[in-house]
Amino acid sequence: MTSTxxxxxxxxxxxxxxxxxxxxxxxxxxxxxxAVDHLNLSxxxxxxxxxxxxxxxxxxxxxxxxCGLLMPTSGTAxxxxxxxxxxxxxxxARIGYMPQQFSLxxxxxxxxxxxxxxxxxxxxxxxxKQRKEAVIERVGIGHFRTRLARQLSGGWKQRLALCCxxxxxxxxxxxxxxxxxxxxxxxRELWDLLFSLASDGVTLFVTTHYMDEAERCSSVGYIYNxxxxxxxxxxxxxxxxxxxxxxxxxxxxxxxxxVASFNWIRQLPGVEDVTIFxxxxxxxxADYLTEDVLRDHLxxxxxxxxxxxxxxxxxxxxxxxxxxxxxxPVENQDPSWATLLPNVMHTPLVKGLSxxxxxxxxxxATSVANxxxxxxxxxxxxxxxxxxx
Numbered sequence: 001m002t003s004t005x006x007x008x009x010x011x012x013x014x015x016x017x018x019x020x021x022x023x024x025x026x027x028x029x030x031x032x033x034x035a036v037d038h039l040n041l042s043x044x045x046x047x048x049x050x051x052x053x054x055x056x057x058x059x060x061x062x063x064x065x066x067c068g069l070l071m072p073t074s075g076t077a078x079x080x081x082x083x084x085x086x087x088x089x090x091x092x093a094r095i096g097y098m099p100q101q102f103s104l105x106x107x108x109x110x111x112x113x114x115x116x117x118x119x120x121x122x123x124x125x126x127x128x129k130q131r132k133e134a135v136i137e138r139v140g141i142g143h144f145r146t147r148l149a150r151q152l153s154g155g156w157k158q159r160l161a162l163c164c165x166x167x168x169x170x171x172x173x174x175x176x177x178x179x180x181x182x183x184x185x186x187x188r189e190l191w192d193l194l195f196s197l198a199s200d201g202v203t204l205f206v207t208t209h210y211m212d213e214a215e216r217c218s219s220v221g222y223i224y225n226x227x228x229x230x231x232x233x234x235x236x237x238x239x240x241x242x243x244x245x246x247x248x249x250x251x252x253x254x255x256x257x258x259v260a261s262f263n264w265i266r267q268l269p270g271v272e273d274v275t276i277f278x279x280x281x282x283x284x285x286a287d288y289l290t291e292d293v294l295r296d297h298l299x300x301x302x303x304x305x306x307x308x309x310x311x312x313x314x315x316x317x318x319x320x321x322x323x324x325x326x327x328x329p330v331e332n333q334d335p336s337w338a339t340l341l342p343n344v345m346h347t348p349l350v351k352g353l354s355x356x357x358x359x360x361x362x363x364x365a366t367s368v369a370n371x372x373x374x375x376x377x378x379x380x381x382x383x384x385x386x387x388x389x
Contacts (some may be wrong), residue, residue: 020045020203028061035061037226040228048204051219057208058226063174080171096165098309100177102157106150110160113149121168136162155186172203190215211316222319229322238320247287250313254306261303266298323380
């Protein structure tokens with residue numbers, strides 16, 4: 001086993017130590033729009049916390065508040081025991097931040113960028129030299145010291161960004177989709193670095209859209225429409241009520257031809273969802289869709305069935321199920337104003353406006369009818385016909 005192979009699982013996190021990140025009913029609004037709605041989190045030292053959710057759900061706003069860049073509307077948040085509302089400068093000295101988009105200076109070399117950030121964090125003398133050499137060695141970017149940052153590949157740019165985020169020995173690093181522009185090998189190598197940092201006690205707060213990366217985290221939170229829907233360890237998340245208490249079966253079906261089988265299975269009664277996973281299909285079905293029933297449906301359809309087995313929900317299954325569950329109340333509503341805004345529609349003002357609009361519609365309809373000879377009354381039509389004869 002190689003040294004990197006031992007880093008493929010997140011380190012065990014002590015639950016006895018106080019949390020290094022804690023929020024209580026944290027709220028941030030922009031005008032009338034709720035961006036973060038009563039967020040409650042507790043993240044321990046050395047934990048890799050995966051923060052997932054669709055774009056616009058509140059992830060970046062949460063990070064900005066935790067970094068002391070954006071004040072909460074209400075609620076509290078502490079980072080390294082410091083209140084984000086009263087000690088933002090002190091917090092920023094204890095954390096590192098690695099954005100999704102490369103934001104270092106492309107016209108500076110790797111060494112010059114690192115020199116700049118060392119001075120920015122107030123590091124001087126022998127300690128500054130020691131820290132620069134330590135992060136260069138840890139990240140493995142030494143052979144690119146004299147290369148301009150803009151000439152680096154996407155993976156090496158992110159490594160340089162990690163160097164600059166690490167140089168002042170932060171207790172926490174916030175990483176906003178750090179592997180979005182990386183190839184699979186570079187992604188794997190960066191995660192090995194993150195695991196080594198976590199094993200040294202550095203807390204990592206990571207946003208990602210990759211489910212395989214979420215599976216590598218110690219714990220995961222899922223935010224949707226500004227609300228934290230669920231948070232906890234991976235095993236806990238896979239047992240949430242919205243996923244397991246639906247009276248459903250989940251199967252892995254290995255068969256061929258794959259795409260034709262996919263199109264056939266999705267039409268079967270009782271099948272609620274079908275997804276292609278590599279060379280197999282993941283099928284979600286109603287309670288009565290047993291393995292035998294599914295096997296009977298597939299027989300005689302020109303499908304070569306190799307195996308069917310029950311499976312546990314994946315983390316992706318969890319988030320898809322949660323998203324569908326919390327979308328459902330909106331999607332099932334009649335999209336009329338009276339349904340979407342039931343309380344507003346019953347105010348006297350809106351009732352009066354509705355009556356006025358209805359009267360205008362009737363007036364317009366009457367005017368159009370009078371202009372159209374085919375819509376005139378029968379007596380007028382008869383007189384006109386008599387004149388013609």
